[in-house]
Structure formats: C-alpha cells, structure tokens
Amino acid sequence: MAILNKIRQRSLFLIxxxxxxxxxxxxxxxxxNGSALSSKSQNTVGTVNGKDINRTDFLxxxxxxxxxxxxxxxxxxxxxxxxxxxxxxxxxxxxxxALGISVEKDQMKDLLKTxxxxxxxxxxxxxxxxxxxxxxxxxxxxxxxPERYQDWINxxxxxxxxxxxxxxxxxxxxxxxxxxxxxxxxxxxxSSKVDVKFVQVSYASIPDSTVAVSKSDIKxxxxxxxxxxxxxxxxxxxxxxxxxxxxxxxxxxxxxxLTDLLKDKEVYNETTKANETVTGFLNxxxxxxxxxxxxxIKFDSRFVFKSALPTAIADSIFNLNVGEVYGPYKxxxxxxxxxxxxxxxxxxxxxVRHILIPFVGARGAAPEVTQTEAEAKQTADSILAVVxxxxxxxxxxxxxxxxxxxxxxxxxxxDWHPYNSMVPEFNDxxxxxxxxxxxxxxxxxxxxxxxxxxxxxxxxxxxxGTIARKIEPSQATIxxxxxxxxxxxxxxxxxxxxxxxxxxxxxxRPVNGIKVLDENIPGIGNQRPIVRWxxxxxxxxxxxxxxxxxxxxxxxxxxxxxxxxxxxVEEATITALPAIRKEKKAKLIRDRVxxxxxxxxxAAENTTVRTASAINMKxxxxxxxxxxxxxxxxxxxxxxxxxxxxxxxxxxxxxxxVTKITPAVELDNYQSFANQVEKQKINVxxxxxxxALKEAADIEDNRVKTKIx
Numbered sequence: 001m002a003i004l005n006k007i008r009q010r011s012l013f014l015i016x017x018x019x020x021x022x023x024x025x026x027x028x029x030x031x032x033n034g035s036a037l038s039s040k041s042q043n044t045v046g047t048v049n050g051k052d053i054n055r056t057d058f059l060x061x062x063x064x065x066x067x068x069x070x071x072x073x074x075x076x077x078x079x080x081x082x083x084x085x086x087x088x089x090x091x092x093x094x095x096x097x098a099l100g101i102s103v104e105k106d107q108m109k110d111l112l113k114t115x116x117x118x119x120x121x122x123x124x125x126x127x128x129x130x131x132x133x134x135x136x137x138x139x140x141x142x143x144x145x146p147e148r149y150q151d152w153i154n155x156x157x158x159x160x161x162x163x164x165x166x167x168x169x170x171x172x173x174x175x176x177x178x179x180x181x182x183x184x185x186x187x188x189x190x191s192s193k194v195d196v197k198f199v200q201v202s203y204a205s206i207p208d209s210t211v212a213v214s215k216s217d218i219k220x221x222x223x224x225x226x227x228x229x230x231x232x233x234x235x236x237x238x239x240x241x242x243x244x245x246x247x248x249x250x251x252x253x254x255x256x257x258l259t260d261l262l263k264d265k266e267v268y269n270e271t272t273k274a275n276e277t278v279t280g281f282l283n284x285x286x287x288x289x290x291x292x293x294x295x296x297i298k299f300d301s302r303f304v305f306k307s308a309l310p311t312a313i314a315d316s317i318f319n320l321n322v323g324e325v326y327g328p329y330k331x332x333x334x335x336x337x338x339x340x341x342x343x344x345x346x347x348x349x350x351x352v353r354h355i356l357i358p359f360v361g362a363r364g365a366a367p368e369v370t371q372t373e374a375e376a377k378q379t380a381d382s383i384l385a386v387v388x389x390x391x392x393x394x395x396x397x398x399x400x401x402x403x404x405x406x407x408x409x410x411x412x413x414x415d416w417h418p419y420n421s422m423v424p425e426f427n428d429x430x431x432x433x434x435x436x437x438x439x440x441x442x443x444x445x446x447x448x449x450x451x452x453x454x455x456x457x458x459x460x461x462x463x464x465g466t467i468a469r470k471i472e473p474s475q476a477t478i479x480x481x482x483x484x485x486x487x488x489x490x491x492x493x494x495x496x497x498x499x500x501x502x503x504x505x506x507x508x509r510p511v512n513g514i515k516v517l518d519e520n521i522p523g524i525g526n527q528r529p530i531v532r533w534x535x536x537x538x539x540x541x542x543x544x545x546x547x548x549x550x551x552x553x554x555x556x557x558x559x560x561x562x563x564x565x566x567x568x569v570e571e572a573t574i575t576a577l578p579a580i581r582k583e584k585k586a587k588l589i590r591d592r593v594x595x596x597x598x599x600x601x602x603a604a605e606n607t608t609v610r611t612a613s614a615i616n617m618k619x620x621x622x623x624x625x626x627x628x629x630x631x632x633x634x635x636x637x638x639x640x641x642x643x644x645x646x647x648x649x650x651x652x653x654x655x656x657x658v659t660k661i662t663p664a665v666e667l668d669n670y671q672s673f674a675n676q677v678e679k680q681k682i683n684v685x686x687x688x689x690x691x692a693l694k695e696a697a698d699i700e701d702n703r704v705k706t707k708i709x
Contacts, residue, residue, distance in 0.1 A: 046083070047700040048090035058086065064154075074526050076519040083703065088690065089161060091697050096164050099171070103160040111159045120405070121368070172689060176681040183674030184667075189618040191664035194635050197611050199601045200625050201593075202652040203585045211581045211588075218569045221576045229567040229576075235534040236512040236560040240501050241524060242485040244552040246473045254335050254469050255328045261294055261467060262325065262337065282325060287341050287465040296334065297468040302420060302427075303346055303461035313338075317464060334468040342463040346419060347455035350430045353413040355383055355397055356404040358446035365446070366403065380440045380447035387449065388438055394451065403446070416454070419461070426450070485546065485553040492544050497557045510559065513571075516704050524549055534558055535704070589653040590646055598643065601655050611659075626651050 045053045066078045096102065103111070109131070116122050117129045121137070124130040141149040178186075222229045246254075263280040284290045291299040306318045316326050320340040327337035358365040359376035371379065383401060387394050398412035407414060414422075419431055425443045430452050433439070438451045473481075491500055501508045509523050516535050521527040530547055533539055539558055547554045562568065595601040598609045612623045620632035628649045635656055638644060643657040 042705075044702060046087070046702050047698075048087055049094040049697050049699075051090045051093065053086050053090065058082065061086070064151075074519060076517065076526075076528060079703070080517065083701075087694065087697075087699060091690070091693050092161070092165055092168065094697070095168055095693065099168070101164060101167055101171075103163055107163070108156065108160065111163055112156070115159060121366070169685060169689065173682050173685050176678060176685065178674035178677030178679075178681065180670050180674050182677045183670035183672070186673040186677050187667065187670055188664045190616060192636070193614045193616055193662040194658050195611070195613045195660040195662075196615065196622075196635050196656045196658055197598055197609050198622065198625070198631075198654055198656040199598050199605070199607060199609055200649075200652045200654050201589050201601070201605045201607065203582055205605070205652075206585045206588060208581060211584050213577055213580050213584070215569050217580050218573055218576045221580050222566050222569070222572050225576075226566060229572050231562065231564070231567045231571075232515055233535075233564040234512075234516075234562045235514045235531075235558065236510065236562070237514065237521075237530070237534055237556050238497060238508050238510050238559050239521075239524075239530075239554050239556040240488065240506045240508055241549075242481050242488070242553045242555070244473045244478050244481045246471050247477055250474045250477055251335070251471060253474065254471060258328045258335055258337050258467060258469055281337065281339060281467060282323075287339065291465050291467055295467040296470045297466065299465060301463065302424065303342070303344060303463050305346075305348065305419065305459065305461050308420070309464070318460075318462060330471070331468075334470055336466050336468045338464050338466045340462055341465045344461060345458045346431055346461040348457040348459055349416045349418050349455070350452065351414070351416050351454035352430045353394060353398070353411060353451050353453060354404070354407070354426075355380075355394075355402040355412055355449040356446050357383070357401060357449070358403045362446045363444045364403075369403070376447050377440070377442070380449055383449050384438065384440050387451070391438075391451070397449075413453070416456075431455070481552050485555060489544070489546050489555055492555070497542075497544065512560075513562075524554060527554075530554070530556055586648045586653055593646060593653075595655075596643075598655055598657055614662075625649075625654075628654070631656060 043055045045055050045058045047053070061082050062075070062079050065082050066073070066075060069078055112134065113129050113131070116134065122129055122133045124133070138149075138152060141152055261280060262282050264277050264283055265280065266275045267278050268274070269276050279290075281287075281290055281294075288299040288301070306314050309317055310331050313326065313329055313331070317338050317340065320326060322340050322343060325337055325339045328335045329338075330336075357371070357376045357380045358369050359371050359373045360369055361373070362369075362376075379401070383397055387397065395411045398408055402408055402412055404412070420427055422430070423443045423445070425441050426448060429437075429439060429441045429450055433452050435452050435455055438449070441448045441450055488500065488504065488506070495503075498508065511522055514521075514531055514534060516531070518531050519526050519528045521530055527547065527549065533545055533547075533556070539545075541558055541561060543558045545556055547556060566572075593601065593604065595604050602609050610624055612625070615622060615632055615635060617632060617636055620629040621627045622631060625631075628651065631647050631649045631654050634644055634647050635658055638656070638658045640658055640661045644655055647654045647656070
C-alpha cells in the first residue's frame with residue numbers, strides 16, 4: 001500500500017516521464033523513416049518554380065504513357081519523357097499566371113470544334129461539326145467508362161496547354177520588331193566591305209610538344225570557364241561479361257537433331273509393347289502437324305514469291321521439286337530445313353473494293369458499334385445480295401455501312417497492292433478468286449463484302465514448310481558459363497579485378513560518366529540495376545557485384561565516384577588542353593615578334609603577306625585563313641591604310657592592314673532590312689524561348705530520392 005501511495009503522489013511526474021518516452025519513440029521513428037516533416041519530399045517527384053509535381057499523379061501519367069508507347073519503350077525512357085512534359089508544363093504555367101492568361105469555356109469549345117471538325121462521329125448529316133453529338137459522347141463516357149472519361153479530360157487539358165503555349169509564344173512574337181535603326185545596322189553589316197593585306201602566324205607553326213601545360217594551368221582554365229565544365233554526379237565502372245552463347249558443338253547438335261527428323265524411324269510404343277514406324281519430314285503427308293510438333297516457328301500456309309524467300313537460299317528452295325527438302329541452313333538466328341510443299345500461279349497484285357461491317361469485340365471496332373457477330377454477318381449477307389443484284393449501289397453502301405475510314409472516301413477501293421499485304425483471309429479471297437467475284441469474308445476486323453476488280457501478272461508462287469530450331473546454348477554450355485562467372489566472383493575476394501581478368505584472358509569493359517538516371521550500359525543494353533547499385537550510398541569504390549543479364553552474367557566493379565560540380569582535371573584535359581595551348585602559343589608569338597610592318601613580320605616568321613577582298617562583318621571569314629570574327633572586327637575599326645597591332649585569332653596571330661574601305665550605300669528606306677531583323681528574332685523565339693525559360697527556372701529533380709526511377 002505504501003508503494004501505491006507513493007505512485008499516486010508522483011502521478012504527475014510519471015505522466016511526464018511516459019510522455020517524454022512516447023515522444024522519444026515517435027521522434028526516433030520519424031528520424032529512422034526520414035521524418036514526417038520530409039513526407040512532402042517523398043510525395044513530390046520534383047519542384048519547378050515552386051510548383052510541386054505530385055508523385056502519385058506523375059506515376060499515373062508514366063503508367064498511361066507506358067501503355068501508349070508499348071513494349072518497345074523502357075520504363076526509364078517513358079519516365080524521362082513524362083518528366084520533360086511536366087517540367088515544360090510547370091515552366092509555362094509560371095508564365096501564364098504572371099500574364100493572367102487562361103483558356104475559358106467558350107475558347108475550349110472553339111478548340112474542340114477545330115480539333116474534331118473532320119471527325120465523322122461528331123458531324124451531322126450535312127458533314128458539319130455538331131456540338132450536341134460531342135456533348136452526348138462526353139456524357140456517355142462519364143457514365144459508362146471512368147477510365148476513358150479521364151483520358152478525355154487529359155485530352156482537353158492537352159488542347160488547353162497547347163493553346164496557351166501558342167498564345168504565349170504569339171504574345172512574345174508580337175512584342176518583337178525590327179526598328180529602322182536595326183535595319184540600317186543589318187544593311188551595314190552585310191554591305192560594308194573592306195579589303196586587307198594580312199600576315200598570319202599560324203599556331204601550327206609551333207609544335208604542341210614544345211608547349212608545356214601543367215595541371216594547375218588546366219585547373220585555372222576550368223575555374224575561368226565554370227559553366228562549360230560543370231558536370232552532374234557520375235560513376236565509372238568496369239565489367240566483365242560472361243555470355244551464354246552457343247558453341248560449335250551446340251550448333252552441330254542442333255543440325256544433327258534437325259537432320260534426324262527427315263527420315264522415318266522405328267520407335268518402341270510402351271502402350272502396344274511393339275515397335276512402330278514414325279514418319280519423317282520427307283515422307284509425311286501432314287506437313288502442318290509435323291512442323292507445328294517439331295519446330296520453334298509454326299507452320300505458315302501462305303504461298304510466297306521468290307522475292308519473299310531469304311536471299312542467300314532463295315534459288316535453292318524455289319527450284320526444288322514438290323516434296324524435296326533443303327537444309328539444314330542458318331537463317332536469322334535459327335537452323336532450318338525447308339520442304340517445297342506446293343506450287344501454283346498467283347497474281348502478284350490485285351485491285352478490290354470492300355465494305356467492312358464490324359461487330360462488338362472486333363479489332364478496331366469503334367465504341368458505338370453494337371452489332372453482335374451474328375448480326376454483323378446478317379448485315380454483310382444482306383449487302384452482298386444487294387450488290388450482286390446491282391453493283392452500281394456499291395459506292396453508296398460503302399458510305400452508309402463501311403467502318404474502314406481509310407477506304408470510304410475512295411468508294412471502299414484498295415487500288416493495286418501486292419500479294420500478302422492484307423490479312424490472310426482477305427488476301428486469300430482476292431488472290432485465289434477470279435476478277436468479278438463478290439463474297440463475304442470474315443477477318444479479325446469484322447465481315448468484309450469484297451469485290452475483286454482486277455488481277456495482274458500471274459507468276460509462280462510456292463508453299464514452303466520449314467522446321468526451325470533456335471540456335472541457343474546447350475544446358476552444358478549454360479552450366480559452364482555459370483561456373484566460370486562464379487569462380488571469377490569468388491576469386492575476386494583475394495585478387496585484384498584487373499589482374500584476375502587479365503590472368504583469365506577476360507575482356508574488361510570500362511564505362512565512364514554514368515549518370516544517375518541512365519539506363520543503358522554500352523555493350524549490355526538496358527541495365528538499371530547496375531546504375532542503381534553504382535549510385536547506392538553504401539556502394540564503395542572497388543566494390544564488386546554480380547548481375548544477371550538476358551544472355552548471361554556481368555561481374556561489375558565500381559571504379560570511381562564523381563560528385564556534381566566542376567569536371568576533374570583529368571577529364572577536362574581533352575577539351576581544355578587545345579585551348580590552353582592556343583593561348584600559350586599566342587603569347588610565345590607575341591613575345592618574339594618585334595616587327596611593326598607586315599613585310600617585316602612576314603620576313604621574320606618566314607611567311608608571306610596575303611590579301612583578302614570584300615570582307616564583311618555579317619560573315620566574318622578571311623579567304624585562306626578561315627572564320628576570324630575578332631580579326632574582321634578589328635579590320636572594321638581601322639582607317640584605310642592603317643596597320644593593326646598583333647591580334648589573337650582562332651587559327652593564329654595576325655597583323656592586318658586595311659587597303660580599301662567600301663561603305664554600304666545609303667538607302668532611302670531600311671524597312672526591308674528591319675523586316676529581316678524582325679524575322680530573325682521571331683525565328684529565335686520559336687527555337688530558343690522555352691529553353692531559355694527552362695534554364696532560368698528553379699528546377700528540383702527528386703526522382704532518385706523518391707525512388708521512382
């Protein structure tokens with residue numbers, strides 16, 4: 001009881017202690033997890049001029065863009081594309097808000113009308129845009145498909161953004177003009193001419209080997225040209241690739257297995273407890289089943305012309321007799337044996353017209369399609385009966401019923417086109433039928449009412465059955481590559497990467513300057529895991545890691561880390577060295593020259609006095625010396641007969657003398673040149689305005705920190 005009384009007496013003290021403990025626990029959790037205060041940074045992909053790019057919205061847009069791009073685009077490529085779009089949007093919104101411009105409801109209607117004016121779905125009977133049809137379409141989307149309705153909202157936003165950007169660019173362009181004074185200057189730059197005599201002491205006259213450039217020289221040069229030598233954080237790696245490639249033995253096994261399929265063979269049947277004959281490829285009558293059961297590429301029943309066969313073996317296959325085989329031969333990563341199954345004469349091109357009746361679920365069917373497959377077939381049969389009775393009705397039936405927008409305007413006609421350019425069912429009807437035939441054909445797009453209007457140039461076509469086996473490494477080869485990679489990885493615990501690779505005659509591939517959002521590693525393609533590992537804070541220089549790649553393994557070593565900032569001297573040398581040498585050579589030339597006339601300078605430097613005529617400042621090029629803006633500018637600052645001091649140019653040190661000045665003719669009006677200046681300014685707006693706004697913007701990229709890359 002005494003203890004309980006003491007606890008009661010100190011209850012306030014205990015509450016404070018417990019509160020402090022809880023606070024410490026929560027604070028510790030916040031620190032461990034980056035703190036709730038930093039939750040904004042975790043939910044914000046980036047910030048542009050104070051505008052946050054929300055993580056969830058960004059990922060949704062990336063997902064949508066990935067669906068549109070398809071499998072050919074990598075996630076990183078899509079993410080970078082969306083990032084660029086979001087940055088542009090935020091940069092431009094800053095400008096729109098500052099100017100107070102926006103797209104209002106009436107303007108949005110006009111934008112939609114302009115964009116959709118030629119879409120048949122939103123036209124009335126007269127072929128004019130019908131706003132009511134558009135409104136019905138939007139209401140239907142909203143009620144039936146939230147996902148497609150969101151796509152529509154995104155489409156409207158895109159139209160609005162484009163309109164605002166166009167308006168902004170037009171406002172900027174409207175503020176640009178070429179004044180008469182600017183026109184006068186433009187005329188003078190183009191038309192004022194000078195003739196000069198000059199001596200060029202070429203930088204090439206001093207061997208590079210005689211000009212010493214120290215690391216401190218390069219460092220000083222970098223400091224003076226910080227913008228040119230600023231670099232992002234990067235990593236250098238070395239890697240050795242262990243590639244699972246088929247050996248000669250693997251290829252021979254594949255060829256042997258293919259050859260064995262040609263002949264009949266005796267096989268013991270466990271069920272019947274007796275030997276039975278399995279027909280080989282040479283003697284089988286069911287070529288399709290045999291090929292589909294034994295080939296990595298399924299049977300293709302189409303007839304082909306000689307031009308469609310692989311060039312290297314076209315003659316060999318095309319000249320076979322029916323039933324004969326050719327191979328094994330190598331083609332496009334496979335070993336193949338081909339059999340000539342059939343021969344016939346087929347037109348090489350045809351001309352048809354058709355009416356396409358789609359049904360629900362057919363490829364490319366529009367949302368408003370409601371007919372079932374059976375109903376579409378019935379419609380097609382009804383149309384067939386009409387056109388068979390009266391072919392003149394074909395064009396009007398095309399306009400009324402056909403959903404193939406690509407051919408409606410041409411009366412449903414596909415003019416002369418080659419064999420095998422249509423889907424198989426359509427192709428078979430138009431090339432195997434006769435001119436004048438009309439029929440209904442079902443394809444993945446729906447039912448087609450087709451009339452064959454013409455065929456020409458019948459020639460030999462062949463049906464070829466091919467058994468193909470992919471050329472790939474055997475399991476024994478795969479196991480050996482795994483053992484080699486594992487042995488190398490284990491041995492690296494005790495030996496140097498370079499030393500061990502050289503000892504085992506493995507090729508080391510260095511890759512320098514990898515950026516944090518890169519995904520492509522030269523030689524092995526898209527390898528984001530390697531880039532992430534290289535930029536992981538816990539990965540130290542010299543660290544080794546093994547990565548699985550599609551064709552084997554890579555053992556990678558982190559060779560160097562480079563922080564964001566100025567480029568290291570070693571990397572800057574390649575561009576800084578020539579510029580520094582040029583500066584030093586110019587000083588050497590200046591220090592040794594005492595001559596004050598062109599003739600004396602030419603004699604002292606063992607060169608000649610040259611001439612150049614009609615030089616202008618619009619195109620500051622000296623004939624025989626190249627583009628020399630500083631030298632040309634100096635020439636226009638001299639009087640006729642005056643000689644310059646030494647001038648450092650792009651290609652050497654110069655002394656010039658102006659021999660003739662031809663001033664530009666004074667004009668009564670400089671408006672045409674003022675217009676020329678205005679056009680130049682407007683062109684710059686189109687090509688450079690956004691980049692200038694982006695460069696001036698405050699952009700914070702948190703994609704790596706938020707781990708969405």
